[in-house]
Amino acid sequence: MRARLVEHNQMFNASPEGAPSTSIADIVSKVERENLIFANKRALDALSFPMKIIGREEQTEKIVRFLLGYRYGHVVPFISVYGRSGSGKTTIVKHVCKEFSESEHEFVNLRRTRTVFGATNLVLASLGLEPMKGSGGNKIPFEKMQDAISIRLEKNKKKLFVLVLDEFDVIFGDPRGRPSDFIYQLLELEKDLAQKGFYFCAIGISNNVLSGYDLDDRVKSRIGTSEIFFAPYHYGNVKTILEERAQQAFICKIDDVILERCAKLASQDHGDARRAIDLLRVAAETASAAHKPLSIAYVDQASRELQKDRIENVLTDSSYNFKRVLAVIARITFLSKEEWHYTSVIVQQYKKVWFDGAQPLSYRRVSEILREMEDTGLVLSQISSRGRHGYGKQYKLEMPLHVVGRKLNANWWFGLLEAEKMHKRMMKYMRKTGDLSEKQKNRIERNEAVDEKEKHWDSYVWNDDDGENDSESGEF
Numbered sequence: 001m002r003a004r005l006v007e008h009n010q011m012f013n014a015s016p017e018g019a020p021s022t023s024i025a026d027i028v029s030k031v032e033r034e035n036l037i038f039a040n041k042r043a044l045d046a047l048s049f050p051m052k053i054i055g056r057e058e059q060t061e062k063i064v065r066f067l068l069g070y071r072y073g074h075v076v077p078f079i080s081v082y083g084r085s086g087s088g089k090t091t092i093v094k095h096v097c098k099e100f101s102e103s104e105h106e107f108v109n110l111r112r113t114r115t116v117f118g119a120t121n122l123v124l125a126s127l128g129l130e131p132m133k134g135s136g137g138n139k140i141p142f143e144k145m146q147d148a149i150s151i152r153l154e155k156n157k158k159k160l161f162v163l164v165l166d167e168f169d170v171i172f173g174d175p176r177g178r179p180s181d182f183i184y185q186l187l188e189l190e191k192d193l194a195q196k197g198f199y200f201c202a203i204g205i206s207n208n209v210l211s212g213y214d215l216d217d218r219v220k221s222r223i224g225t226s227e228i229f230f231a232p233y234h235y236g237n238v239k240t241i242l243e244e245r246a247q248q249a250f251i252c253k254i255d256d257v258i259l260e261r262c263a264k265l266a267s268q269d270h271g272d273a274r275r276a277i278d279l280l281r282v283a284a285e286t287a288s289a290a291h292k293p294l295s296i297a298y299v300d301q302a303s304r305e306l307q308k309d310r311i312e313n314v315l316t317d318s319s320y321n322f323k324r325v326l327a328v329i330a331r332i333t334f335l336s337k338e339e340w341h342y343t344s345v346i347v348q349q350y351k352k353v354w355f356d357g358a359q360p361l362s363y364r365r366v367s368e369i370l371r372e373m374e375d376t377g378l379v380l381s382q383i384s385s386r387g388r389h390g391y392g393k394q395y396k397l398e399m400p401l402h403v404v405g406r407k408l409n410a411n412w413w414f415g416l417l418e419a420e421k422m423h424k425r426m427m428k429y430m431r432k433t434g435d436l437s438e439k440q441k442n443r444i445e446r447n448e449a450v451d452e453k454e455k456h457w458d459s460y461v462w463n464d465d466d467g468e469n470d471s472e473s474g475e476f
């Protein structure tokens with residue numbers, strides 16, 4: 001280890017690499033030198049399970065208490081674990097399942113599907129059962145699950161089965177698949193297994209609170225009291241998680257200011273432990289490849305790179321309408337210079353900007369898209385009071401505005417920037433010449449085109465609305 005450390009220190013002061021080579025031995029030794037700073041790089045893989053769990057005692061205890069109920073004759077059939085990304089939900093639920101040896105469990109990540117049908121098949125597969133071929137009545141697969149679970153519990157002499165469904169929100173993107181029915185069938189599964197003397201508990205992990213979705217009353221009433229919230233981590237939690245990882249990952253101690261910077265950037269919007277770990281890894285990799293010491297500048301560079309990648313990944317998989325709604329948010333944010341926008345303003349602008357003769361999206365559909373967008377981390381929502389109009393939901397971009405604009409469509413974005421510049425120039429000129437009527441002045445105040453020559457500006461203009469129609473969505 002000591003020899004590696006010396007070599008590493010020498011490397012950081014070494015002269016730049018020689019000419020590129022196609023020799024495999026040269027490449028191998030180059031990669032080896034690039035990785036000299038790492039003792040165990042796996043510790044910087046956000047997908048690897050942590051050696052030590054930091055904090056989250058309250059949530060861990062709550063889950064264990066719910067499960068322990070089986071010893072006293074009652075287990076809640078469904079636990080909803082929810083919270084923002086990187087708040088440790090998957091980690092803590094996995095930790096509990098691993099350590100709580102009194103139960104049998106299966107962990108199913110639903111991210112690999114987009115439908116209720118697909119989710120049912122993933123659960124069947126996890127239990128070693130054949131997938132469904134057609135989407136006929138969904139009672140049969142649940143009967144099969146019941147048999148498989150009973151056999152497994154009998155065989156292992158256990159009474160409790162825990163089915164973890166991670167990324168549970170996915171099923172709500174498939175309203176035609178009747179997600180509420182899917183949950184109802186899980187609740188029925190618990191009832192049927194109880195008749196055989198077994199206990200069953202499903203744990204749904206999601207970003208949004210389950211009771212916020214459109215669920216049947218029969219489902220709502222049965223899952224009501226078993227929700228566990230994972231608040232975003234504070235800066236201090238993120239820093240401790242990082243310290244633990246850094247200790248294992250690097251051969252020498254990483255300067256505290258580097259970890260602080262990663263923790264700070266990852267806690268800016270909401271404390272996201274995954275983002276912090278990714279930042280540290282990418283920054284260390286870049287610095288190491290450049291044969292330079294890890295510095296704050298590399299962390300900042302990593303932050304920009306990761307944001308770009310994230311936006312690109314989301315946009316690659318997203319629908320045409322998703323991109324249009326995102327474009328509307330980017331556009332209003334740019335023109336209004338405001339961060340938060342009511343759903344009604346977004347809908348109104350969507351209709352105004354994108355009306356291309358096709359059937360415009362309904363208010364409800366735009367609301368759904370906004371919710372999906374929040375799951376991807378591109379936007380954030382808040383409930384805000386509008387005085388006499390009650391409460392409304394507002395959204396803001398979570399990613400850098402200009403990166404989003406450029407990634408959506410560079411030509412469109414630069415056109416918008418140009419149009420604003422021209423408008424400002426024109427306004428300045430008109431103000432200077434003083435040759436304006438009262439009506440024209442009012443139009444300037446409202447950020448509208450002053451005369452016919454400038455009419456094209458109207459297609460770019462952000463039109464204010466106080467969000468009066470927000471309650472139409474029926475969300476509040």
Ligand SMILES: Nc1ncnc2c1ncn2[C@@H]1O[C@H](COP(=O)(O)OP(=O)(O)OP(=O)(O)O)[C@@H](O)[C@H]1O
Nearest residue numbers: 046050053054084085086087088089090091273274
């Ligand atoms: N309490 C913790 N102790 C140690 N490591 C943690 C803790 N919480 C989170 N982490 C680490 O942070 C990363 C993100 O955590 P995790 O995947 O559990 O988040 P999540 O809430 O499930 O996020 P998402 O909603 O995006 O799935 C993982 O690499 C995990 O190991």
Ligand SMILES: [Mg+2]
Nearest residue numbers: 089090091166
């Ligand atoms: Mg997770």
